[in-house]
Amino acid sequence: MIRSDRGTIAPLIAIYLSIILLVAFGSVSVIAALVASNRVQGVADMAILYAHDRSVTAGIPNQAKLSYEIVLFLQRAPSAQRLIIVSAAAQVNADTSTLRMCARYQNPLGIGVDSAIICRESKGKSFLLP
Amino acid sequence: MDDAGSSPLEAVALLLVLVLPIAPALALYQHLSDSLAAESIARHALRSAVLSQEKGEVPRQLGAVIEPLAVSWGKDISSFSVSCLDSCQAGDLLSLRVHVGAAWAIQTAGLEP
Numbered sequence: 001m002i003r004s005d006r007g008t009i010a011p012l013i014a015i016y017l018s019i020i021l022l023v024a025f026g027s028v029s030v031i032a033a034l035v036a037s038n039r040v041q042g043v044a045d046m047a048i049l050y051a052h053d054r055s056v057t058a059g060i061p062n063q064a065k066l067s068y069e070i071v072l073f074l075q076r077a078p079s080a081q082r083l084i085i086v087s088a089a090a091q092v093n094a095d096t097s098t099l100r101m102c103a104r105y106q107n108p109l110g111i112g113v114d115s116a117i118i119c120r121e122s123k124g125k126s127f128l129l130p
Numbered sequence: 131m132d133d134a135g136s137s138p139l140e141a142v143a144l145l146l147v148l149v150l151p152i153a154p155a156l157a158l159y160q161h162l163s164d165s166l167a168a169e170s171i172a173r174h175a176l177r178s179a180v181l182s183q184e185k186g187e188v189p190r191q192l193g194a195v196i197e198p199l200a201v202s203w204g205k206d207i208s209s210f211s212v213s214c215l216d217s218c219q220a221g222d223l224l225s226l227r228v229h230v231g232a233a234w235a236i237q238t239a240g241l242e243p
Contacts, residue, residue, distance in 0.1 A: 009140075009144070013144060013147055013148075016147075016148055017147065017148070017151070020148065020151050020152070021151060024151065024155040024158075027159075028155070028158055028159070028162065031159065031162040031163075031166070032162060034162075034166060035162060035165045035166050035169060038166065038169045038170065038173075039169055039235070042169060042172075042173040042237055043237075043238075045173070046173075046176075046177075046237065046238060046239045046240070049239065049240070050223075050239065050240035053240060053242065053243055054221075054240075054243055073223075073238075073240070076215060076223060077223055077225070077238035078213075078215075078223075078225045078236055078238050079225065079236050079237050079238040080238070082236075
């Protein structure tokens with residue numbers, strides 16, 4: 001037997017709203033991270049191609065020149081201006097150059113919040129045209 | 131005990147509260163989707179254009195490269211612009227800025243030295 005059905009639906013609405021907001025923020029964060037990681041990967045790809053092109057002699061890249069050119073690219077390229085570069089480590093292994101870059105993407109959502117630190121790796125390799 | 135009230139009114143109010151947050155969320159998804167597309171289109175178009183052109187020459191057929199990329203993303207390109215850091219000579223940095231809706235992306239590549 002029901003004695004009383006007094007109460008409020010406010011907690012129910014609050015819980016529904018919380019779930020909706022949680023799902024929305026979660027999915028937005030995932031997509032924003034995708035955008036940011038794409039940007040970091042893009043800059044890393046272009047940086048290693050740029051530096052490899054300019055540091056290679058007879059198919060073998062020079063480590064010091066590679067590092068110098070990467071820094072130069074990251075300082076000058078407009079695409080790198082929206083990134084806060086945390087680290088950029090260049091490595092040479094035979095005819096292959098590798099760049100491991102960690103960066104934050106500034107304000108990917110347009111609301112003044114930077115992304116987390118994202119690390120990406122790119123490789124460049126010399127080859128002979130037939 | 132009094133339980134007077136209107137359940138249709140309550141249902142409408144509840145639905146409004148639950149549905150309203152969806153609109154800004156959808157707008158945000160749209161913006162992020164445009165950003166993702168702009169990043170990808172700029173990156174691939176720039177690389178393709180730089181590779182397809184003669185040494186040191188600024189790519190001129192960029193529109194022809196960008197269009198199929200935009201179609202594959204199901205997006206309309208609002209505008210795009212190409213710029214060089216210096217004189218667009220061999221070894222210079224070439225940038226492509228692509229606008230998709232309210233989102234934009236810029237990618238930079240080095241012209242062959």
